[in-house]
Amino acid sequence: MATLFTKILNREIPADIVYEDEHVFAFRDIDPKAPVHILIVPRHEIGGLADLPESGDHQHILNAAKLIAEREGLENGYRVVINQGPDAGQSVNHLHAHLLGGRKLAWPPG
Ligand code: 5GP
Numbered sequence: 001m002a003t004l005f006t007k008i009l010n011r012e013i014p015a016d017i018v019y020e021d022e023h024v025f026a027f028r029d030i031d032p033k034a035p036v037h038i039l040i041v042p043r044h045e046i047g048g049l050a051d052l053p054e055s056g057d058h059q060h061i062l063n064a065a066k067l068i069a070e071r072e073g074l075e076n077g078y079r080v081v082i083n084q085g086p087d088a089g090q091s092v093n094h095l096h097a098h099l100l101g102g103r104k105l106a107w108p109p110g
Helices: 004-009 057-071
Strands: 017-020 024-028 036-042 078-081 097-101
Touching: 004 024, 004 036, 017 036, 017 057, 024 057, 036 057, 057 078, 057 097
Parallel strands: none
Antiparallel strands: 017 024, 024 036, 036 097, 078 097
16 A cells, blocks of 8 residues: 555545656655755555665665755755754655755754
């Protein structure tokens, strides 16, 4: 059974896809927590960071984050977050990173 994010990749569920390459795809979060809130997702489904293999598509998330942040004009800074597991509030079990920016981001996060 495909994950929600794989359905977005396959255009079965609509989303504002802003980036795609052979390893990852990225789209705007449906419930943005900052002016720029983009999810970066490896094409190959794994449940989360805890399942990360030593090599594969997943390693390209950070390269995509840097590129998308440049395209989005986030020269003042941005944050890349991966929620892993229930204590972090992970709600979709397909590894993804949140790229957040466009405003001052508080630290530490809640
Ligand atoms: P998590 O809580 O797992 O770290 O992040 C999941 C994210 O997916 C949430 O920020 C949530 O708003 C986003 N999300 C959930 N369903 C959809 C959807 O159908 N479309 C889009 N674009 N984002 C979604």
